[in-house]
Amino acid sequence: MAATIKDIAKQTGLGLATISSYLNGGNVREKNRVKIEAAIEELHYEVNVVARGLKTNRTKTIGVVIPELNNIFCSEIITGIEDILRSHGYGTIICDCRTDEKLEKEAVDFLYKKRADGIINMPVDPTGTHLQPFQKADKPIVLIDRKIQGVEADSVLVDNKAAAQHAIELLLRAGHTKIGLLGGPENVYTAQERYKGYKAAYEAAGLPWEESWIHHGDYTIRGGVEGLEKLVRDTDVTAVFVVNYEMTMGAMIGVNELGIKISEELSVIGFDNLLFARACRPKLTIVTQPTDEIAKHVADIILMRLEGTEEEKAQAKKTVKLQTEIVEGKSIRDL
Amino acid sequence: MAATIKDIAKQTGLGLATISSYLNGGNVREKNRVKIEAAIEELHYEVNVVARGLKTNRTKTIGVVIPELNNIFCSEIITGIEDILRSHGYGTIICDCRTDEKLEKEAVDFLYKKRADGIINMPVDPTGTHLQPFQKADKPIVLIDRKIQGVEADSVLVDNKAAAQHAIELLLRAGHTKIGLLGGPENVYTAQERYKGYKAAYEAAGLPWEESWIHHGDYTIRGGVEGLEKLVRDTDVTAVFVVNYEMTMGAMIGVNELGIKISEELSVIGFDNLLFARACRPKLTIVTQPTDEIAKHVADIILMRLEGTEEEKAQAKKTVKLQTEIVEGKSIRDL
DNA sequence: TTTCGAAACCGAAACGTTTCGTTCTTCCAT
DNA sequence: ATGGAAGAACGAAACGTTTCGGTTTCGAAA
Structure with missing residues (x-):
């Protein structure tokens, strides 16, 4: 026909x-x-790109495996990546693994069977064994947000330690000495880094902090609510730093339910999603991650590995570390 | 090898x-x-699925074209669709067209060239000419959220008129008679339906409404802010119904900036995103759409068209209309 | 044991490209 | 005019499947 x-x-x-x-x-x-x-x-x-693909063994298709598409941080990055890849003729197959290691592995296997030319992954499994198929086939892998020891791959990260450190320093400068941390799971790279930043800020200021001010949450909304309630009930912190968007939203729900007045009674710094921060009352001060920049780096790297010159392809794997920014709102009280 | x-x-x-x-x-x-x-x-x-695809002329790949991935309504639906399709061996190629008709057309063409077996689209272009390639090739098309005259396709819609009507009736029952509408663009199907629902509620109650209470926004956050400010400044409405999530968030920003107290000074019903509603203070009453159900219907329909029996494939195109739900918060004052 | 129909099995051809090694053109330098 | 080098053009083979039409095998009935 x-x-x-x-x-x-x-x-x-x-x-x-x-x-x-x-x-x-x-x-x-x-x-x-x-x-x-x-x-x-x-x-x-x-x-006929299928026939071409049969001969060339390339599908012009890239797989993306992320923990949650319903997550502004993920979706913003994907939007950016997809845009760039498409303009280079690559289709983007998305797989949401719902923060489940088993599903993550299945998604990678699925994409491998689909003969994706490369894979972009915001990993859930910290060991990276799920990436084996692509590693063995020597197809490019780009990791976002979390680095994995022992996996040969390029990574694009955010300087999470510095992000947290700056946030805490801002609170210390405002006179807060008892600062709660609504942190993430202890086995997650980003959460560990943000925790390190918290401690580094205290150490740099020569001030003490207490273990009880730290709550290791699970990066969920529910976890944010619970963590905030616990901190408010069990400690006398005057400020709280929340380390991801879901927990920030959870914290705001908790605050609303307890009838706590932000800034007067409790200072807060949140994470991600500028729009949410602006809709809060009072406006939230937050740490924002450069999602567009992340997307651009990720897309450029994988394209370089796929279409670059031989020497570009053979370059040692690289790690790009990007800086966050603090967008000030009205949620911090000067003591 | x-x-x-x-x-x-x-x-x-x-x-x-x-x-x-x-x-x-x-x-x-x-x-x-x-x-x-x-x-x-x-x-x-x-x-080797590529070789198989060459013979069978099917790629086991489905294209999805949406206006904005950074939109909880879209991303929730996609998450659901992707999940189901993947479990049937189909890859989902996502294209975000940023609510731009030209980009939407390009995305459809791209997917056609990639030989997607079918397409799922939340259309921006109300004429549907962009879908021609798939129509001509007689590949299945499933439309979400907006129906298009003259395009042979299955559609999964939400009963937008009823949704709006119920929301307005709730406000009327609470004693409000002057209700503002932060509506969407006049040429967009969903917005038209929601507008119809508004009027239908007033007519059913035998009460009059004024044109000045209606603001046709553009479904953006910015538009929500401006619309709310205009309604508050130029009219004496005691309640506002906002017809999508972005504008709801915008309205909340506007409310915060003007220092208006929700419920005491202004009653509000928002749209979508339960989590956002719960984080507002006071909690927002909202209309929620059944995203999971939409996703399930969309995926099932396209799978039926692709893998069903001959008679299933030949069935007349169908339109599924789903109902919304109202989740009550504390943002409505009883007059 | 033989027969027969059904079920299983088979190889060749085809799907629409790219690539390899070779042949044909062009056109500049002599 | 001629030789030859560089560049174009060429057809066949190959990529890994599915499918078509025909052949073999199996096992139950006679």
Whole structure:
């Protein structure tokens, strides 16, 4: 039904190889170029990427495995990545693994079977064994947000330690000395780094902190609510730093339910999602991550590994670390 | 390098066709089944879906084109769809067209070139011309949220009119007679329906409403802020119904900036995103859409069109209309 | 034991490309 | 005019499946 390269060859009187060469950017004599283009136009020819993929062993498809698509941090990054990849002819197959290691592994296997040319992953499994298929096949892997020891892959990270440290320093400067931390799971890289930043700020200021001010949550909304309630009930902290968006929202729910007045009774610094922060009352001061920049780096790296020169492809795996920013609201009280 | 069907044939002493038949669920003698399975295990054989796709002309890939991935309504639906499709062996290629008709058309063309087996679309272009490639190729199309005249496609909608009508009736019952509407663009189907619901509620109650109470926004946060400020400044409405999530968030920002007290000074009903509603102070009463149900219907329909029996595939295109729900908060004052 | 229909099995051809090694053109330098 | 090098064009083979039509095998009935 649909026209093939053979039809174009027949129509123009040229050979298969010539048409193929033209389609792949090869040189063709001017008059033949004209003929080919006319034939393509007339027969509505469109290259069959599946057949091409069979020969070249590349599908021009990249898999993305993330813990939660319903998460502004993830979705913003994906939006950016997808945009860039598509403009380079790559399709983006998305798999949401719902923060489940088993599902994550299944998603990677699925993408491998689908013959994705490479994979982008915000890993849940900290050991990285799920990435084995791609590693063995020597297909590019780009990790986001969490680094994995022992997996040969490029990574794009955020300087989580510095992010937390700056946030705590801001609170210390405002006169707070008892600062609660609504942290993440202890086995998660980003959470560990943010925790380190908390301690580093106290150490740099030469002040003591207490273990009881630290709550290791689970990065969920529910966890945010519970953590905030616990901190308020069991400690006398005057400020709280929340280390991801879900828990920030949870903390705000908790605050509302307990009838606590932000800033007057409790100072808060949240994380991610500027829009949410602006809708809170009073506006929340937050740490924001450069999602666009992350997306751009991730896309550029994987494209480089796939389409770059041989030396580019062979370059040692690199790690890009980006800085966060603090957007000030009205949620911090000067003591 | 990787094993092929031929290797399996050689290893087992069986024919190509037999292996192929086995792989596609055909019948094979018990002892041969055992042999084949052993060979597959030993040679680590995996079917090459690209080669299969070349023969069968199906890629087991479905395209999804949406206006904004950074939108909880979209991302929730996609999460659900992706999950179901993946469990049936289908990859989901996502394209975010940023609510731009031109980009939407490009995305559809892209997916067509990628030979997606079908397309799922929450359309921006109300004329639907962008869907032509799939229509011509007679590949299934499923529309979400907005119906399009003249495009042969299944649709999964929400009963937007009823949703709005119920919300307004709730406010009327609470004694409000002057109710503002922060509506959407006049050329958008969902917005039109919600507007109709507003009027229907007033008509059913036999009460008058004024044009000045209606603000046709653009479904953006910015638009929500501006719309709310305009309504508060220029009218004496005692309640406002906001018809999508972005504008709801915008309205809350506006309310915060103007220092208006929700419920005491202004009653509000928002839309979508239960979590946001719960984090507001006081908790917002909202209309929620059944995203999971939408996702399930969409996925089931497209799978039915792709893998169903001949009669299922030939069935007349259907339209599913789902109902919304009102989740009560504390943002409505009884007059 | 033989016969027969059903079920299993088979190889070749086809899907639409790319690529390899070779042949044909072009056109510049002599 | 001629030789030859560079560049174009060429057809066949290959990529790994599925499918078609025909052949073999099996096992129950006779």
